[in-house]
Amino acid sequence: xxxxxxxxxxxxxxxxxxxSIFSKVPKxxxxxxxxxxxxxxxxxxxxxxxxxxxxxxxxxxxxxERQKSIFDNxxxxxxxxxxxxxAFGNPTKVGELLKNSELLFKTGDVMLPSGxxxxxxxxxxxxxxxxxxxxxxxxxxxQINILGKRLGIDIRPSKAQEAxxxxxxxxxxxxxxxxxxxxxxxxx
Amino acid sequence: MKxxxxxxxxxxxxxxxxxxxxxxxxxxxxxxxxxxxxxxxLIVKSSLKDVQIALNxxxxxxxxxxxALKKFRQYFAPKVFTSPAIYFNYNNLYTLVQLIGDxxxxxxxxxxxxxxxxxxxxxxxxxxxxxxxGLQWCDLQNYAEDLSDVVKYNPRPIARLNNFINEDKxxxxxxxxxxxxxxxxxxxFWLGNTVKK
Numbered sequence: 001x002x003x004x005x006x007x008x009x010x011x012x013x014x015x016x017x018x019x020s021i022f023s024k025v026p027k028x029x030x031x032x033x034x035x036x037x038x039x040x041x042x043x044x045x046x047x048x049x050x051x052x053x054x055x056x057x058x059x060x061x062x063x064x065e066r067q068k069s070i071f072d073n074x075x076x077x078x079x080x081x082x083x084x085x086x087a088f089g090n091p092t093k094v095g096e097l098l099k100n101s102e103l104l105f106k107t108g109d110v111m112l113p114s115g116x117x118x119x120x121x122x123x124x125x126x127x128x129x130x131x132x133x134x135x136x137x138x139x140x141x142x143q144i145n146i147l148g149k150r151l152g153i154d155i156r157p158s159k160a161q162e163a164x165x166x167x168x169x170x171x172x173x174x175x176x177x178x179x180x181x182x183x184x185x186x187x188x
Numbered sequence: 189m190k191x192x193x194x195x196x197x198x199x200x201x202x203x204x205x206x207x208x209x210x211x212x213x214x215x216x217x218x219x220x221x222x223x224x225x226x227x228x229x230l231i232v233k234s235s236l237k238d239v240q241i242a243l244n245x246x247x248x249x250x251x252x253x254x255x256a257l258k259k260f261r262q263y264f265a266p267k268v269f270t271s272p273a274i275y276f277n278y279n280n281l282y283t284l285v286q287l288i289g290d291x292x293x294x295x296x297x298x299x300x301x302x303x304x305x306x307x308x309x310x311x312x313x314x315x316x317x318x319x320x321x322g323l324q325w326c327d328l329q330n331y332a333e334d335l336s337d338v339v340k341y342n343p344r345p346i347a348r349l350n351n352f353i354n355e356d357k358x359x360x361x362x363x364x365x366x367x368x369x370x371x372x373x374x375x376x377f378w379l380g381n382t383v384k385k
Contacts, residue, residue, distance in 0.1 A: 114321055116267050118269045128274075
């Protein structure tokens with residue numbers, strides 16, 4: 001059984017750290033954990049426990065709604081998944097996710113298979129950095145071309161791309177959308 | 189892994205360069221290579237006992253070679269990138285393979301009138317292999333498929349394999365730094381002629 005100090009800590013974390021794992025502990029489990037301490041003489045523990053139980057139902061409902069909204073609407077999560085698939089070379093999943101072409105302009109953090117962490121990176125920039133210049137990652141190129149047409153910008157493939165085989169990414173395509181990288185030109 | 193069955197491990201070492209398309213990329217990225225002379229010289233000068241300690245991964249033993257290898261691993265440890273960059277330095281791999289090729293014959297020790305290849309294994313496994321831990325997934329996929337023809341002659345697209353199977357075809361090998369902190373690539377093997385599809 002947990003000690004009274006451990007229960008106190010758990011209740012405090014549950015109440016004040018909303019994103020912690022303890023904030024999602026269901027009410028019955030909490031009742032079982034602290035039930036025996038309700039009769040104890042520890043006034044502080046009683047007070048904390050009372051506070052936690054008062055708002056438990058509302059909090060649980062809010063938590064469920066919050067989680068739903070995360071998985072349904074959160075673009076940050078989608079960009080993280082997209083970046084992961086770009087880093088781990090999965091063009092099928094990249095193609096599926098890029099049906100939402102707005103993701104090309106989002107940035108996020110990703111861990112590479114080498115253990116390196118890349119912060120605040122866009123999908124195409126990650127593709128360039130990884131040196132993944134094979135044809136099946138063309139979906140990103142295609143999306144950029146479609147966007148270019150919508151914006152009225154003529155984006156032509158580079159000579160190497162026209163020649164076929166391994167594509168050489170003309171980084172000017174990328175720089176149209178991300179001019180801040182002009183000083184960091186990368187040629188394949 | 190049965191490394192010690194090989195008498196000559198370096199025959200295919202230059203093939204590594206082709207699977208990442210290394211010469212082409214080195215020329216285009218303008219990356220500066222690091223200096224590997226010091227660590228290779230230290231391994232050449234070290235005693236066979238120290239080399240075997242490092243090769244058996246007894247990193248707790250206090251030897252000069254162990255501390256140098258520790259510094260080397262710290263230098264090539266995973267980094268945090270906050271600005272645009274090419275995440276792997278292909279020139280490092282190119283320079284290192286050339287250097288190992290130059291010192292190839294110095295990495296043999298005679299023991300009991302027989303040639304001992306432990307220094308070669310140490311250099312390949314823990315120096316070359318550890319640098320290879322920084323390779324990106326597309327390069328490793330390329331290697332898993334043994335696609336020197338894809339890199340060189342462009343006849344077909346990459347198959348995007350994610351399984352790396354050892355010679356006995358028994359186990360998948362932990363090849364990424366996330367999966368294997370002190371084992372696998374960079375500690376037990378390198379991407380040479382010992383890993384095949």
